[in-house]
Amino acid sequence: MKLQLEKRPQPSRRWIYLSPLLAVVITMLVGGALFAALGKNPVEAIATIFWEPLFGEFAFYYRPQLLVKGAPLILIAIGLSLGFRAGIWNIGAEGQYIIGALSGAGVALAFYPLDAWFVFPLMALAGALGGWAWGMIPAVLKLRFGTNEILVSLMLVYVAEQLLAAMALGPMKNPDGMGFPGSRNLQDYPAAHNADLITGSGLHWGVVAALVAVIAAYILLGRHMLGYQIRLSGEAPRAARFAGVKPGLLTLFCLGTSGALAGLAGMFEVSGPAGQVSIDFNVGYGFTAIIVAFLGRLHPVGIALAGLLMALTYIGGEIAQGNLGLPAAAIQMFQGMLLFFLLAVDVLTNYRLRLLRRPEAA
Amino acid sequence: MTLKTILTGAVMALGLTAAGAQAQDDTTKVGFIYVGPIGDGGWTYEHDQGRLAVEEHFGDQVETVYQESVPEGADAQRAITQMALNGADLIFTTSFGFMDPTLAVAKKFPNVKFEHATGYKTAPNVSTYSARFYEGRAIQGHIAGKMTKSNIVGYIASYPIPEVIRGINAAFIHARKVNPDVEFKIIWAYTWFDPAKEADAATALIEQGADVILQHTDSTAPQAAAEKAGDVVTFGQASDMAEYKPFPRVSSIIDDWKPYYIARTQAVIDGTWTSQQVWDGIGPGMVGIGEITEAVPADVRDEALALKEAIASGEYHPFTGPLKKQDGSDWLADGETADDGTLLGMDFYVEGLNAEIPQ
DSSP states (O other): OEEEEEEEEOOOHHHHHHHHHHHHHHHHHHHHHHHHHHHSSSHHHHHHHTHHHHHHHHHHHHHHHHHHHHHHHHHHHHHHHHHHHHTTOOOOHHHHHHHHHHHHHHHHHHHHTTTOOOOOHHHHHHHHHHHHHHHHHHHHHHHHHHHHHHHHHHHHHHHHHHHHHHHHHHHSSSSSSSTTTTTGGGGGTTOOOOOOOTSSSSOOOOHHHHHHHHHHHHHHHHHHHHHHHHHHHOHHHHHHTTTTTOOOHHHHHHHHHHHHHHHHHHHHHHHHOSOOOOTOOSHHHHHHHHHHHHHTTTTTHHHHHHHHHHHHHHHHHHHHHHHHHOHHHHHHHHHHHHHHHHHTTTTTHHHHEEOOOOOOOO | OOOHHHHHHHHHHEEEEEEGGGSHHHHHHEEEEEETTTTTSSSSHHHHHHHHHHHHHGGGGEEEEESSOOOSSSHHHHHHHHHHHTTEEEEEEESSSGHHHHHHHHHTTSEEEEEEEEEEOBTTTTEEEEEOOHHHHHHHHHHHHOOOSSSEEEEEEEEOOOOOOOOOHHHHHHHHOTTTTTTEEEEEEESSSHHHHHHHHHHHHHEEEEEEEEEESSHHHHHHHHHSSOOOOEEEEEEGGGGGTTTTTTEEEEEEEEEEHHHHHHHHHHHHOOOEEEEEEETTSOOOOHHHHHHHTTHHHHHHHHHHHHHHTTTTOSSSSSSBBBSSSEEEEETTEEEEHHHHTOOOOOOOOOOOOOO
């Protein structure tokens, strides 16, 4: 007997939905084996990661934290998914996230300590614009000079990181901070603070924005002409051109939108959970969002679920570290496995696994 | 309350003084938040040694927990909250970037005691503690000034915060004292721990002619780079980094948190903990100088040890005038010593340093 992969005439609809679930299950099994090899009880470790944050003793604190951690991932991933569907690869969401945060915080610090209702909306606008502008750089370079947007957007992440450090050490440094780097804490500036809408719920404006983005993307892709063009460009570029899709405009739209959403996410983070512009402000949401986008099958609802799942592994992973003494690196491996197995299992979407009997006399 | 705690409480109330009423639980839980992995061989490693010392000292009386590689920012706040929720009585947050998160969590848990390393904000239940690493830097600078042949000393700096700038100044002043021709080349790595970046920085400095490298980052990557180069002197940072003895590592600054962690845990057990700001140096033993190896000539070693004694006894302060700032303005008059306030907020170089603090 031997196994053979047989190409399906059409991608299997069933496996499109089943493969993420199977990937999660395999991750649990292999992850469990990894934890066992580290001398921990694998069942307890897995249960801690997936159960504790939702239903454990301190779930009242962790459930809101899922929203706090998941919202930026979802917001960024929704933007990325539009481009990914059309075959436009924005890998630099991390940079757009930073610039959005800097723009938003810049507005807040410029108005400090003015207590006016318009400060926060202006910050949101600036955040979106900042991210949009940073996303426009690879878009315009691609259109004008044919550069590769993957490389340009990725390189701009490092530029943005340098800019962040320069801002935290220079113009945005807290004048009352005794020379230490980092801006004023926006949590102490009510007009600019992206606080919980209901105290302790974790529900800040970024969560609302993520929800709106999910719904908007759902409508755009399912009901709108532009959404149809995006899908067509990714699936059949030649046909798209005949159907009158302008690839240049689509590039501008996709990179601009994903940049703006990443910028918004950065702005909500800097004015809320993080509170200040600091050298280490960015913690990789822009890159993790790429995993979230694919884990969610580039589908808005899938992305929302994938974002929450990713947040769960983060928070559950931290609890497992604290309670069971699992090393941080083991948790990171566990998260990496999730994408790894998803990509592996994806084979089943396009291929059928067949069991061939060996011919009798060969 | 479990039956056991009620009984313990009853026994204490009956048999002992009223102090027993303070004890809610029979074990004291002490938590540690680390910025790097415990295996970094430097900063976090030494904090973890302190944690292990607490465990050993108190035995069953104390339980310790830790979380490593915690990013500075929003994630830190969750990690600290989680520890407090899980019943920690005392939490050490061991990096500068944990300052605001520590204060935020402390507000929500008034009964939990917090100790934040290297920061400047306190609260009724938040203390700060730090070590006068600059005392060790003075000794390093002395050795570096004597050992360099190219007269170029490389310095891998982390972030331009007062602690790091203080270290550069202290090392430079004492290198210049013994070698008027010495120059410092400084590279800012913008990280506390990143072996790849640190190795790059070390290699770049060596290529620019540095034959002594000082580091304010926590990994042993610069030591490895120096070993490869062959004739470059290094110093262990935060931890002894003894595996690179006797050369390239010729000495080290060791952070010794053990006595402090034991004392503060004891204070929580006794109910005598109060908020304070501690800044200890070589004298009280918070800063240790690792063995000066035979790679250093005997006379230089003796001078370095004499300097260490003078600093430890308080007879000599590493920032003693006459000293000028880099821009040529007067800072300290002859015989005057720097006050702690200026040192804690230090944002300027001393005269002679040919570099700029990144802005």
